[in-house]
């Protein structure tokens with residue numbers, strides 16, 4: 001495994017992170033590369049990383065295969081993830097969730113929809129930060145719920161929640177649920193304690209359940225810090241459902257394994273009253289990989305964070321130099337950059353970047369109203385592929 005000592009984030013590249021081969025990546029069946037290759041593009045879309053899997057996770061999965069241990073898993077008393085999640089929250093953030101209130105789901109979107117089904121009915125209002133991860137917005141729409149935007153505003157030096165716009169709307173339309181994504185996708189914003197306390201105050205005053213997606217919590221750049229929403233205090237913990245997974249910080253989305261912590265005992269009882277198999281179960285490889293990530297993956301993750309920090313700075317530098325009119329901020333967390341091409345006056349920036357630059361990026365349209373001129377660029381790749389992406393994007397936008 002790579003250690004702190006042998007990582008140099010400089011011109012020579014970082015072993016395991018910078019020696020990626022486009023031909024090898026192109027053979028992957030995962031959506032990120034498969035779709036890009038089919039379109040003749042290099043991918044910088046969807047939140048998956050290009051790096052090889054962390055060695056302890058690979059070893060744990062190899063051991064599972066070597067034992068041919070792919071029969072039915074025995075999760076009749078829950079998975080070991082319940083204790084491990086509680087342990088990790090305690091160690092990292094000083095938050096002590098009850099392992100007995102943790103349940104497993106295949107992914108956050110499933111978990112999100114289950115929590116909504118258990119807590120609201122068609123026609124109810126749900127407050128959600130905008131812009132936002134498109135499947136959350138699509139879930140709210142498809143479930144027949146009214147979407148109430150909790151917008152971010154660009155204050156010039158960064159994205160901040162627009163409390164002034166949000167509070168009067170909450171008072172008028174009384175959403176039952178508030179969806180918080182922290183660290184935030186796509187802005188890369190990490191909320192401060194002060195902001196979280198203000199959100200908690202609104203949730204308490206208007207009696208809202210808070211669904212807190214913390215999937216990017218371990219992808220935070222110095223000096224920013226993650227604060228689990230439920231750690232703010234017992235009252236807020238009792239109205240919070242926390243969703244997370246090792247899938248972002250360790251790149252395991254294909255293994256379909258996530259955890260949900262129910263701070264609300266009422267909701268947990270409702271969830272447990274559902275037919276046992278209704279929501280399916282997580283797979284043994286998903287659980288084994290998540291355990292290996294959380295128990296043995298920290299050294300790899302420290303190296304990862306140095307590479308991501310280098311990459312986010314490079315993206316920032318290049319965008320400022322080559323397309324100074326485009327607006328963006330150095331992300332505080334995640335491996336995603338949110339760029340407003342509006343001032344460049346381009347109608348369909350995603351198509352322009354695809355056709356002229358040969359790079360596949362996500363467009364803002366699906367992230368909420370008013371975001372059509374934005375691009376989301378994924379920078380979790382090697383130094384040399386990142387240069388290709390940046391050349392493609394900037395050449396396309398300036399030509």
Ligand SMILES: Cc1ncc(COP(=O)(O)O)c(C=O)c1O
Pocket residue numbers: 047106107108109110133181184185213215216245247253258
């Ligand atoms: C904020 C956020 N939540 C949830 C997800 C998806 O998680 P899952 O694959 O577990 O559904 C993503 C994926 O990019 C994300 O960025």
